[in-house]
Amino acid sequence: MNNALHKDLIVIDGLQYSNWNRAIFKQLHEGGVTMVHATIVYHEQTRDTLKRIAEWNRHFEMNADLIMPVRSTTDIRHAKQQGKVGIMFGAQNCSPIEDDIGMIEVMRELNMMIMQLTYNNQSLLACGCYEAEDSGVTRFGQQVIREMNRVGMVIDMSHSGERSTLDAIELSQRPIVISHANPLSFHHAKRNKSDHVLKTLGESGGLLGFSLYPFHLKNGPDCTLNDFCDMVARTADLMGVEHIGIGTDLCQEQPVSVLEWMRNGSWSKEMDYGEGSKANADWPKPLAWFHDSRDFPTITNGLLKRGFSEENVARIMGLNWLNFFDDALQPLPQSAR
């Protein structure tokens, strides 16, 4: 019965950065995923972002039976109807726009729907969660927020510092997201968020995607499904059940060299271990109950077992994301600017 429910759901994963190939697309399909927000760039600048888009165009061409590009929220519904997996483009750093405000609309025209204002470090726009100090959103950052609001590109503060995140929520005319992170109260990690941030995010109409990356979870790879679902329940109480979703942060089949590049880009001559350490430099061991996208029904079942109503499970598993995007991807009406 539970699997039957899962099959009917709109299931949206708020973030993955897998080493995309046909086998991974099949897993998404098998797991009943309607749409995944795919990180297409980390540190790439403008020109290399176009290269990543070209690679995706090739994926779409070669795997048209399994996946389709998401160019609007209508496409998410079409994906569900057609039994395909919709792919939404996003950026985990603001490097695709380099120092050029004009690149925001250009990227949006290329279907980049979501962009983080910072990765872990300070950017031209704001501060990342790994800097010692966070001076908030910059002069350029204020302009970027206005422009992202205007063209309908979603602001994501998953890797930003607390002050920058609160600034972005306040400065943005439209709700923003934290696509992949967990509450700090559940597990203490630089990437997780304080109750104050989460409450403010919920009140502003924003959305949190719960991460299944072991470094963001209590007891790491040994985190239980029960503990995870408890966290979801507590966060629903804090933020409201309309403001939470899933953002697995699944990074499948990526070699350690990619993890090192994610952490170090080209900015460091020393090794930065990010959420890991010298003794624990590799990808974390996956969760026993969430290996890959085929395990999405497990989350649905876990939430039902935890006592969420079918309606609320449907919200958490995808409807909240869908409702959010329905508005967020629209350009701002001229009158509202």
Added chain:
Amino acid sequence: MNNALHKDLIVIDGLQYSNWNRAIFKQLHEGGVTMVHATIVYHEQTRDTLKRIAEWNRHFEMNADLIMPVRSTTDIRHAKQQGKVGIMFGAQNCSPIEDDIGMIEVMRELNMMIMQLTYNNQSLLACGCYEAEDSGVTRFGQQVIREMNRVGMVIDMSHSGERSTLDAIELSQRPIVISHANPLSFHHAKRNKSDHVLKTLGESGGLLGFSLYPFHLKNGPDCTLNDFCDMVARTADLMGVEHIGIGTDLCQEQPVSVLEWMRNGSWSKEMDYGEGSKANADWPKPLAWFHDSRDFPTITNGLLKRGFSEENVARIMGLNWLNFFDDALQPLPQSAR
């Protein structure tokens, strides 16, 4: 007699950003300038920086009778001996290295001798003096300082915020410069520096180049030579006469479009007027006593008249810069790293 003294001096201008052409090279020559630190890039990134270097190579080819590239401090002395004007490359922003620590040594190999860690805005490295808040030198910034120290590239904090400047002085193993600015006590402007910064800079072996850009001067374009020389004298008392020089910030024959680009780069959809205002958007009127590089002897004469000894005038007009570069451009010995 005074002009005779000027003729014998090593005269170094710590910064110009003119629209370089043969007429301007002749003025430098006529004004007895031995070397000028020429800003070759503002907001240009790596590829466009190479374009600017190629343009300079063409200048060197076409004007070999007047100018020569400075590839070491020996070249400054050669320029003096040969009666040519040495050109030292510098960057007013860290955009030439983009997000890549490896570009520092590459740029140094191309004779980029000086680089600012920020222009007016926040950068990946530190904060600029136009941001509301300054969170200091970043994680990437710390690595860049170490690398600039290692390869012998001079750190310039002229356009940085106070805290970032103090951070850079402390973090850098080698003295740094503020190539073109004045004391805040002389004229209140975002670009001018507090006595605390200047004192710390002097104590650390650093160097301040006095700006002749009217926006940095008391009474703007009406600032008198006497007032300027008084400021020099007071700053000599504050910092020590070995720690001051000239950095005119002369921007000759640049159209307003370049001023707008300096102020706005491509980060803003609105007009930012920088040190000017909407009602005063153009280049400032030049000083009556310092129109262009032919007026360098006027400064020498003014300092003599103010009571500086010939020895100290020689220091301020160029020897301090020369001594600074003698050390600063050497790569750090392996043992000191």
